[in-house]
Amino acid sequence: MKFIHCADIHLDSPLRGLEKYEGAPVSEIRAASRKAFQNVIDLALAQNADFIIIAGDLFDGDWPDFNSGLFFISQMNRLREVGIRAFIVRGNHDAESKITRKLPFPENVHLFSHKKPETIIDDQLGIAIHGQSFSHPAVTDDLALAYPTRIKGLFNIGVLHTALTGREGHARYAPCSIDTLHSKEYGYWALGHVHQRERVDGDTYILFPGNLQGRHIKETGPKGCSLITAQDGEIERVEHLAQDVLRWETLEIDASEVANQDELVERIQSGLKEQLQYAEGRTLAVRVRLFGQSSAHAAISRRREHLQEEVRALALNCGNGDIWIEKILFETSQQVDVEALARREDPIGELIRLIRSIQGSEKDLSDLSETIQEFKRKLPLELREGKGAIDLDDPAFIRSILTDVERTLIPQLIDTSSLP
Numbered sequence: 001m002k003f004i005h006c007a008d009i010h011l012d013s014p015l016r017g018l019e020k021y022e023g024a025p026v027s028e029i030r031a032a033s034r035k036a037f038q039n040v041i042d043l044a045l046a047q048n049a050d051f052i053i054i055a056g057d058l059f060d061g062d063w064p065d066f067n068s069g070l071f072f073i074s075q076m077n078r079l080r081e082v083g084i085r086a087f088i089v090r091g092n093h094d095a096e097s098k099i100t101r102k103l104p105f106p107e108n109v110h111l112f113s114h115k116k117p118e119t120i121i122d123d124q125l126g127i128a129i130h131g132q133s134f135s136h137p138a139v140t141d142d143l144a145l146a147y148p149t150r151i152k153g154l155f156n157i158g159v160l161h162t163a164l165t166g167r168e169g170h171a172r173y174a175p176c177s178i179d180t181l182h183s184k185e186y187g188y189w190a191l192g193h194v195h196q197r198e199r200v201d202g203d204t205y206i207l208f209p210g211n212l213q214g215r216h217i218k219e220t221g222p223k224g225c226s227l228i229t230a231q232d233g234e235i236e237r238v239e240h241l242a243q244d245v246l247r248w249e250t251l252e253i254d255a256s257e258v259a260n261q262d263e264l265v266e267r268i269q270s271g272l273k274e275q276l277q278y279a280e281g282r283t284l285a286v287r288v289r290l291f292g293q294s295s296a297h298a299a300i301s302r303r304r305e306h307l308q309e310e311v312r313a314l315a316l317n318c319g320n321g322d323i324w325i326e327k328i329l330f331e332t333s334q335q336v337d338v339e340a341l342a343r344r345e346d347p348i349g350e351l352i353r354l355i356r357s358i359q360g361s362e363k364d365l366s367d368l369s370e371t372i373q374e375f376k377r378k379l380p381l382e383l384r385e386g387k388g389a390i391d392l393d394d395p396a397f398i399r400s401i402l403t404d405v406e407r408t409l410i411p412q413l414i415d416t417s418s419l420p
């Protein structure tokens with residue numbers, strides 16, 4: 001038995017202000033979500049899959065007209081012709097209450113109820129698929145709790161749109177614990193909602209395939225679906241297959257290792273070529289970030305605009321039009337000998353010594369923490385939680401921030417070329 005698990009397709013998701021970017025492949029980006037979905041259907045046909053699962057957020061929101069629905073139906077009909085079924089739950093973006101326009105789906109498509117968990121049994125395949133849709137966008141109940149335990153003698157699959165115990169950058173919808181999922185004793189949990197691909201640890205296969213097509217610079221790298229092969233109630237293989245048509249990447253260039261601008265440009269060029277190879281023929285949208293203390297900093301700062309155009313030209317040349325430079329972040333700083341500066345009898349030297357003395361004093365650190373409490377209240381929640389969170393109550397965190405201050409602020413202060 002073979003099936004495909006995908007999620008978070010966000011079909012026809014609108015572009016966020018891309019038109020204002022110079023040279024953006026707007027029409028390509030606009031068509032990307034449809035093409036990626038078409039790729040999944042092509043894959044199902046080529047692999048002769050038994051069924052496909054869509055674990056929520058198939059649509060990005062209410063249809064502006066019927067075109068999104070019609071496109072989806074045309075793809076489902078391609079599956080129907082060869083007897084491939086599709087099992088779908090609605091997520092927060094395409095919750096029952098959100099989609100006001102409705103069209104009849106072909107008979108091979110099963111949309112799970114939003115009222116309670118539903119189970120579909122296919123005796124021929126020996127499977128039981130359990131699922132429940134979102135009734136409204138902000139579902140905060142644990143939907144998994146009410147899912148039935150496995151039906152013995154069948155391969156059980158749970159389909160659920162969920163944030164699990166919480167995932168950075170994702171609303172905590174339909175939260176549930178991994179223990180609850182384990183307790184159902186299913187063979188596979190097909191999850192959706194989290195756009196980053198993740199195999200959640202455990203004895204069971206609990207998987208977020210990630211979204212199908214990156215939509216902006218925060219969704220970088222390959223995006224796709226999972227192809228699952230099972231035999232006699234056991235999973236044999238789970239493959240992640242990229243289906244995206246346009247890929248977002250960031251290219252990090254450490255300018256501390258380059259002596260001059262030519263070397264910098266060379267680095268960017270080879271970095272772009274490498275990414276292009278990795279993208280296997282896809283169009284690339286790349287953000288370039290230049291960072292580090294560099295002896296080329298003054299030259300880079302002076303010729304920013306020129307460098308920007310040079311990199312765009314480079315992208316056109318080495319990419320045959322397949323690379324679009326979304327943005328270049330200039331974050332280099334001047335090379336400085338901080339130790340020498342620290343000994344100086346001037347405001348800069350005094351500042352460095354002050355930073356270091358605060359770092360060495362528990363009392364100063366806690367005083368500083370007090371002083372910046374106001375700032376803490378203004379921080380958005382996502383910056384205060386999860387990996388890399390900003391914790392202004394932790395003296396060790398403040399100490400590490402002060403090291404960053406020394407590393408980034410001091411070069412800027414003595415850098416006359418960065419003055420307006």
Ligand SMILES: [Mn+2]
Pocket residue numbers: 056057091092093161192193194
């Ligand atoms: Mn979602």
